[in-house]
Amino acid sequence: MKLLTLNFLTCAIKTCKSSPASFPLHPRDAELEVVEADLNLAFLKNILPRLMWDELRVIASELGLPALPETPPSKADLSIPSPTAPAPATTLQLDPEAIDAPENPPVVESDVEEETPSQTAVDLHRILLETCITEGKLVCGNCGHEYAVKEGVANFLLPGHLV
Amino acid sequence: MSRPEDILPPDLFYNDTESRKYTTSSRIQKIQSSMTHRALSLLSLTSPSLILDVGCGSGLSGEILSQDEDSGTPGGPHVWIGFDISASMLGVALEKEVEGDLFLADAGQGVPFRPGTFDAAISISAVQWLCNAETSEESPAGRLSRFFNGLYASLRRGGRAVCQFYPKNDLQKKMVSSAAVKAGFGAGLLEDDEGTKNAKTYLVLTVGGGDVDGDITGVVRGMEGVDVMDERRRAKDRKRGEDKKGSKAWIMRKKEQMERKGKVVKTNSKYTGRKRRIAF
Numbered sequence: 001m002k003l004l005t006l007n008f009l010t011c012a013i014k015t016c017k018s019s020p021a022s023f024p025l026h027p028r029d030a031e032l033e034v035v036e037a038d039l040n041l042a043f044l045k046n047i048l049p050r051l052m053w054d055e056l057r058v059i060a061s062e063l064g065l066p067a068l069p070e071t072p073p074s075k076a077d078l079s080i081p082s083p084t085a086p087a088p089a090t091t092l093q094l095d096p097e098a099i100d101a102p103e104n105p106p107v108v109e110s111d112v113e114e115e116t117p118s119q120t121a122v123d124l125h126r127i128l129l130e131t132c133i134t135e136g137k138l139v140c141g142n143c144g145h146e147y148a149v150k151e152g153v154a155n156f157l158l159p160g161h162l163v
Numbered sequence: 164m165s166r167p168e169d170i171l172p173p174d175l176f177y178n179d180t181e182s183r184k185y186t187t188s189s190r191i192q193k194i195q196s197s198m199t200h201r202a203l204s205l206l207s208l209t210s211p212s213l214i215l216d217v218g219c220g221s222g223l224s225g226e227i228l229s230q231d232e233d234s235g236t237p238g239g240p241h242v243w244i245g246f247d248i249s250a251s252m253l254g255v256a257l258e259k260e261v262e263g264d265l266f267l268a269d270a271g272q273g274v275p276f277r278p279g280t281f282d283a284a285i286s287i288s289a290v291q292w293l294c295n296a297e298t299s300e301e302s303p304a305g306r307l308s309r310f311f312n313g314l315y316a317s318l319r320r321g322g323r324a325v326c327q328f329y330p331k332n333d334l335q336k337k338m339v340s341s342a343a344v345k346a347g348f349g350a351g352l353l354e355d356d357e358g359t360k361n362a363k364t365y366l367v368l369t370v371g372g373g374d375v376d377g378d379i380t381g382v383v384r385g386m387e388g389v390d391v392m393d394e395r396r397r398a399k400d401r402k403r404g405e406d407k408k409g410s411k412a413w414i415m416r417k418k419e420q421m422e423r424k425g426k427v428v429k430t431n432s433k434y435t436g437r438k439r440r441i442a443f
Contacts, residue, residue: 001264002264004242005244005264008244008276008277008280009275009276009277010275010276010277011275012268012272012273012275014273023277037262038240040211040240040242042210042211043210043211043212043213043240043241043242046210046211046212046213046282047213047242050213050279050280050319052277129242151257152257152264152265153253153257153265153266153267154266154267155266155267155268156246156266156267156268156269156272156275157248157267157268157269157272158269158272160298160300160301163272163273163301163309
């Protein structure tokens with residue numbers, strides 16, 4: 001399960017719906033995996049305003065990933081306006097080594113009229129769409145219910161009395 | 164023709180053999196892919212979006228969502244999240260290494276995502292399963308309303324959902340669409356090849372916005388053989404148009420009703436339904 005998905009998941013139990021603690025679900029005993037995917041700059045720009053950045057930072061720290069910057073990157077940070085311009089100063093200081101990833105992030109070829117993705121975009125893509133939880137548990141901060149994750153598939157089936 | 168919904172609940176019906184049969188049948192693959200393309204064209208997405216696939220099964224529809232624009236997916240490649248109640252189906256999806264995230268979840272228990280998550284939602288041949296309840300604790304209406312309420316909340320404003328489903332009869336069609344309307348969606352029901360054996364029903368749902376005429380979705384505008392249901396407007400109209408009990412219009416209506424029933428009714432005159440003068 002991608003970290004992007006985890007940034008949108010809440011507890012499924014009815015009584016947790018009204019509680020702010022039901023989001024985010026906290027990963028426990030999680031095994032991580034990096035699955036290579038194509039960088040999609042338009043999607044990143046689309047999803048950026050909907051991300052809960054603070055919660056993403058909390059989850060990244062719980063998973064033992066390198067700390068994310070305190071403020072979310074803006075849309076302008078994601079692309080390099082012209083090939084000659086220097087990279088934006090606010091890159092996510094992500095160390096690819098920390099999550100047993102290949103050393104060089106993949107160089108993504110952009111279309112002719114599209115902007116080139118910046119290092120920020122590459123890092124954001126890595127953490128949101130390539131870092132996946134394969135095994136472990138997701139725990140609700142409110143009721144403490146544990147959702148098991150197996151082979152990347154989380155089990156959200158609930159017994160009848162909790163629906 | 165037998166309906167799988169009537170045989171077993173979905174998690175038991177789609178066991179390992181049935182899931183494999185479903186996924187490898189080229190006939191089903193072809194139908195699913197054409198329905199997914201149709202649903203995508205109804206969603207009219209222009210940029211890469213986050214899509215929810217309800218009842219994703221083995222990811223037949225999800226594979227199409229992950230394709231790029233050149234392969235016939237408008238606005239693609241999209242990122243999708245799918246859930247299904249059948250573990251065997253998800254197992255087949257895992258073997259195929261689909262790109263979307265998978266969940267084992269029951270749509271009738273709600274949609275566990277925070278509000279405003281998805282740009283769009285798609286559901287191919289799944290919603291009819293919600294019209295069955297397997298235990299006495301649950302009811303089809305309750306399952307449908309939990310699903311549509313959850314879906315409504317998890318879509319962003321201006322988002323759209325297209326649910327293709329196989330209704331058993333008109334009653335079921337009505338039950339599904341009215342549950343969606345009650346949840347707050349603007350709903351349009353679209354039927355391809357109506358009246359034939361290959362009839363396909365699409366429920367097109369929109370969140371927020373809306374035009375003055377009944378066709379909120381806009382996708383069925385100018386199409387023939389399309390019923391637009393807007394429960395909210397009908398209720399409002401009825402309230403406004405209803406005659407006050409005892410008024411002249413009310414009396415006239417009642418007399419007409421009785422006449423139609425074949426009762427003996429006095430002929431109307433200028434005195435019919437007129438106010439009596441106060442006696443004192």
